[in-house]
Amino acid sequence: MSKTAILSSKFQITIPATVRAARGSKAGQVFALIPKGTGILLMPVPERGDLAGIAKTASAGGYRDRTDRI
Template structure:
């Protein structure tokens, strides 16, 4: 079973409580809408602090560039 929501006259949708709780989403959090086929993905935009260290160990040299493509 899945939860549903209805688009309001002001084009707003309330995210069901079970989904918010399971995903630990909070009021004021920013989201990105990504078109995907006939639907759309709703993805939370990460805060800068959450991205700290994400590229740890990445090499700044010896990487592929757009110039490498055919």
């Protein structure tokens, strides 16, 4: 699904409708722009509610802390 977009004179880019529909993007959604080599990675920023419970099964055991450094 390779589509192109043009940077406007106001430095705005419109995401093609087929790409928006495939990814479920909505008007007003916030995106992070991450420089990657010679390109830019466009990532949606998750809502706070979407992150709830994401670390439920994380375990703090087995990690080194400052006291066991040499």
